[in-house]
Amino acid sequence: MAPKTKFELKTPKGTKDWFGNDMLIRERIFTQLRTVFQKHGALELDTPTFELTDILGGKYGEDSKLIYELKDQGGELSSLRYDLTVPFARFCAMNALQNCKRYHIAKVFRRDQPAMSKGRMREFYQCDIDIAGVYDPMIPDAEILYILTEVFEGLGWKGNYTIKLNHRKILDGLFQSCGVPEDKIRPISSAVDKLDKLPWADVKKEMTEEKGLAEDVADRIGEWVVLKGKHDLLEKLRADPTISQNKLIQEGLADLQLLFEYLEAFGAFERISFDLSLARGLDYYTGVIYEVVTEGSAPSTTPGSKDSKPKKSKGGKDDDDRSNDPSVGVGSVAAGGRYDGLVGMFSGKAQVPCVGVSFGVERIFSITKARMAAENETAPSTVDVYIMALGSKAGLIKERLAIAAKLWEAGIKTEFLYKTKPKLPQQFKAADATQTPFAVIVGDEEVEKGVVKIKELGLPDGHPQKDGELVQLTALVPEVQKRLARKRELDDIARGAEGLKVVGGLRGEDVKPEETSAPAAPAEEPKPTESS
């Protein structure tokens, strides 16, 4: 064994460990996403953490400087993946797939300036679903947008989000017919993309002063890109004699007309906002583009609030005065679009058109965690039963081991203190640390009679069940299962009533007092599983 050495004990810049409650919340979000993706018949793909450096080259424009490269230790040059989209396109091209519906949940890496408080990390998860293949227009696009509503409704955001939608062809056609020179279309597009953070005056200034656009051209753009709507905005574009002559716009309008009809058939049109200011940064989009924005941290709405300045929501602290307009706030929580040219960049021959979306789990996590804290909601206990020795000088370690094996075999989450002669307070403290709902208690007398005591933990003094119940050792498993099922049922009722209360101020009479009294807020720190 090497001698003890002094290390700087930290994780690399922009990275962190995930443990305890945070990990449980994040896993719940992954499960939610995975369940939705699988409902659509998508298969999971897992690609290597690093790709050949050549594969990533020329895909990310200026952001290529953020790619982590592996050291040249002899052999191929490789880099950590920057996103999941390019590896997906590489996979499709490499296997000459004509169609593929896949999801991918994995870490990506960007050597950016980290801003941990804003959730900008150098290592973070992306959750993507994409549909590749030559199909009739807008059908897969509609399904991806349906998935967006499904995920956020499933997360309990109940309409408290907006899907901003635009079409690259409409945007480019708009710039053309307003008189933007071809070589200025992308820079002007990226100026427009800032309209969610800056007022029009500032954006116009960037266009004219920084990017040299003629003032009258900027003014014509300005009339359009501030517009939002649904069918009405399609109509307005169609009705304009100049605009409606543009071929790109005509194509884009036909797409959106069809898309809106399909979304109506899906019953997923409500949260859509056709928003001419949405431009999206990445070059590879070729059709419909979208991003999902939400106001922040809590699901309850506070009608009547007049404050509509964009601001960051911090852990539900500003719930009372936050905006009623869900389209301002913490930035996008999901984004995507159609990219018909990327696979062709690899295959060199067959184009395989693709459409997809990427969910930003870190941001969804922050919002979910803040909401749980605001609602005093905790993650469920990770342990069902704590086995304790009580009233025995011997400590009964082998008896406790045998009981543990019985419970594990039945799928019951069980712990006990790793001491031959444990002290009673230590055992209760350990059970308390994980909010374990039940104790199974053995003493010399119980062993002799072939019984054990089951005791629900955390009951108030005077509760009829406070002292627990003796059951036959042979009946332990079904007796524990019965109590766990009942406990879960009551917890569900409590949670349901809590949910109703938050949304509509409704009643929660079905719930016993001890079920609604909220446990402590989720711990920030990694939580040791047991005190020794």
Place this chain on the structure above:
Amino acid sequence: MAPKTKFELKTPKGTKDWFGNDMLIRERIFTQLRTVFQKHGALELDTPTFELTDILGGKYGEDSKLIYELKDQGGELSSLRYDLTVPFARFCAMNALQNCKRYHIAKVFRRDQPAMSKGRMREFYQCDIDIAGVYDPMIPDAEILYILTEVFEGLGWKGNYTIKLNHRKILDGLFQSCGVPEDKIRPISSAVDKLDKLPWADVKKEMTEEKGLAEDVADRIGEWVVLKGKHDLLEKLRADPTISQNKLIQEGLADLQLLFEYLEAFGAFERISFDLSLARGLDYYTGVIYEVVTEGSAPSTTPGSKDSKPKKSKGGKDDDDRSNDPSVGVGSVAAGGRYDGLVGMFSGKAQVPCVGVSFGVERIFSITKARMAAENETAPSTVDVYIMALGSKAGLIKERLAIAAKLWEAGIKTEFLYKTKPKLPQQFKAADATQTPFAVIVGDEEVEKGVVKIKELGLPDGHPQKDGELVQLTALVPEVQKRLARKRELDDIARGAEGLKVVGGLRGEDVKPEETSAPAAPAEEPKPTESS
């Protein structure tokens, strides 16, 4: 968009994409491991993919040359993690945890010469569970060994594996009392570790000729390290007048005596083989060490086979003549032990003793996949319902979208062809590609009457249900759910009977012919989800 470029379309050496059936099998193994770990109250930890290079230094001996380093792009020097144990120790030390029970399922990276056919990759998954903390001797060690039996029994290996167990102190004490000089103890230990691959004569040669050990010392070692047993071997060591005087051996024997008693209390002693030839490579082990070996790919046993040469099992092809001795074959599928000094290397002060095990998912995957192929078992279909348009010139796309939304909302896995006017054979082909069990069919007449047809796919001609059944559109969801539940029940019976048949040649009368007729073997290639 950049012009099309020619790339070498491959993943980096020693890495691969996971998709389709392989991914489903691997996910099933992860779920199995996760479920067991969670039953023991372990919390999941996620550490960064790379650590500061200094953290990894001096931990892996000669293998340090296999560490992947990130390129120096300014800032800290980092390296991809080599295993999950060192990051866990770093995490415990950094957070000054006195105790922690965690599991971790993640990729590790080794710049080794890859041997894909043997499952040796440069990027591969490890699944670890470890218990850190100062506890009474052998209680956590016994729980980790219990987890080993739980995982392999849960995977259906039914006793077809052996847990080889030894103790570093017994091994070192043995070398001392046989007369091995202190500086030769580790090299001699590593020679002993080869006894599972080489006969004693070759190992002795390495000790004497290569490593300069006296012949009589080697002979004394040779009398001991070939021995295996349980309590009998403990007894034999205790009975030897020289050996039993050694202090290390006395400590090791006391540990194992206690461990055996605990394992008996757990009911998990059966698969244990106390094996004095087990040495384990890594330097950091300080107490009990173990590894799990299995003969190969299939769960059925073939008593009477005399062939006991170690060999690789290849997809169940050599089931008939493979060895009856489960301790030879594909190498270890899990390994671990006690390491009491590693956290102290980081913290510089407090020692936090640890014990744990790492499961080799890639090897477990190969064995599971080969077994499934041998048993003609396929992963369950990833889609429940395929919606088809039939007998309508219009194609009924909006009707299909509305039905899809209904089914998705009810949690039913649903697909349909992304065509406005799909051809019938295309739709059947697409449903067939994912072995979708049910079709929901709409035509003009059905739409008019407010009904749909549910049809079970793959029924033989003449089957009474072959033509499907008309149901009210309003009753579609419960009707589909009813059929899916019945189908799953029948599949379970079929699988159960299949399992019985393999193990004991028992009957399978409960099963309808169409349930047992095995579908095609799992595909090797990534499977497109749909043909267009």
